[in-house]
Amino acid sequence: MRWFWIDRFLEFESGRRAVAIKNVSLSEEYHSEWLLAMPLMPGSLILEGLAQTGGLLVGETSGFRDRVILAKFGRVVFHDYARPGDQLVYEAEVQDIKPTGSIVFSTARLEQRLLAEVEIVFAHLDDRFAGVELFDPAMFLGNLRSYGLFDVGKNADGSPLQVPSYMLAAENRLAAADPRACEELGYAVS
Amino acid sequence: MPSKEEVFEKVKEALVDALGVDDDEVTPTATMVGDLGAESIDFLDIVFRLEKAFEIEIPRAELFPDDVLTSEEYVQDGKVTAAGLEQLKARMPFADLSKFEENPVVQEFGNMLTVDDLCRYIQGKLA
Incomplete structure (x- = not known):
């Protein structure tokens, strides 16, 4: 199952803030098992989308090398529900980034109305996990491209965000090993 | 330098925010894990808040x-x-x-x- 709980980035300022959208659809699987007659998006999945927005914002500061994992949600407040047809806007703002972890403040809005707000703590796995890759770099890059991260991403100085070279290299290796599969996956391999 | 009471108040605020405990649960003799229910991941959060509140750096090895x-x-x-x-x-x-x-x-x-x-x-x- 795909575990994408954001659809696209609208803004992405390295180390500072990111804005992503999530379109709520009645075709999403959870509607078939939960509150059938009153389709609502579960708050936990809104939190997951906020964590994906914030986690990628933090992870990018190390070129996605740091192993950033969701540690805890603090002070979660839900103000309203999200329903099929809604377009949620998730905004994540970095409060603090340190070698051991980071804190991000995130909100979900629906047409400027505040839906949810949360403080998210991420842990950065230390050297005991050296060499452990959470994601295959080529596949991960594919995900980042799906989110349009590099279409809107900017560095602190305003210049466009570049794909980290080790990710490009991994993608090219994949393309060389199996060009047809890569083409089918829609990878933009140079 | 802040007084002992001022330090306690700021520490209390950090613990209330990080652990979701009530003000009156944070007493000087309360243990972090047993009484306040802190889990290992909470210490990361607590350290963040204390560093910010007091503008200090807290190397992990000093507290743990x-x-x-x-x-x-x-x-x-x-x-x-x-x-x-x-x-x-x-x-x-x-x-x-x-x-x-x-x-x-x-x-x-x-x-x-x-x-x-x-x-x-x-x-x-x-x-």
């Missing part, structure tokens, strides 16, 4: 001397040796280790730290 507690030299059969206890006392002058000394089981170490210990640690950093 993992290297001593996982050392073959200082731990035998799951208990901290006499030499290990001396190390801990030297490294953590802010902590009252007398209770831990009675039965120094490594697993119990995390449950020893009190709110008062944390305040003393902060005061030491600010001094």
Whole structure:
């Protein structure tokens, strides 16, 4: 199952803030098992989308090398529900980034109305996990491209965000090993 | 330098925010793990808040001397040796280790730290 709980980035300022959208659809699987007659998006999945927005914002500061994992949600407040047809806007703002972890403040809005707000703590796995890759770099890059991260991403100085070279290299290796599969996956391999 | 009371108030605020506990639960003698329900991941959050509140840096090894507690030299059969206890006392002058000394089981170490210990640690950093 795909575990994408954001659809696209609208803004992405390295180390500072990111804005992503999530379109709520009645075709999403959870509607078939939960509150059938009153389709609502579960708050936990809104939190997951906020964590994906914030986690990628933090992870990018190390070129996605740091192993950033969701540690805890603090002070979660839900103000309203999200329903099929809604377009949620998730905004994540970095409060603090340190070698051991980071804190991000995130909100979900629906047409400027505040839906949810949360403080998210991420842990950065230390050297005991050296060499452990959470994601295959080529596949991960594919995900980042799906989110349009590099279409809107900017560095602190305003210049466009570049794909980290080790990710490009991994993608090219994949393309060389199996060009047809890569083409089918829609990878933009140079 | 902030007074003892001011340090306590700021520590209390950090613990209330990080752990979702009530104001009156945060007493000087409350233990972080046993009484306030802190889990290992909460300490990351608490350290963040304390660093911000007091504008200090808190290296993890100062509050949680993992290297001593996982050392073959200082731990035998799951208990901290006499030499290990001396190390801990030297490294953590802010902590009252007398209770831990009675039965120094490594697993119990995390449950020893009190709110008062944390305040003393902060005061030491600010001094």
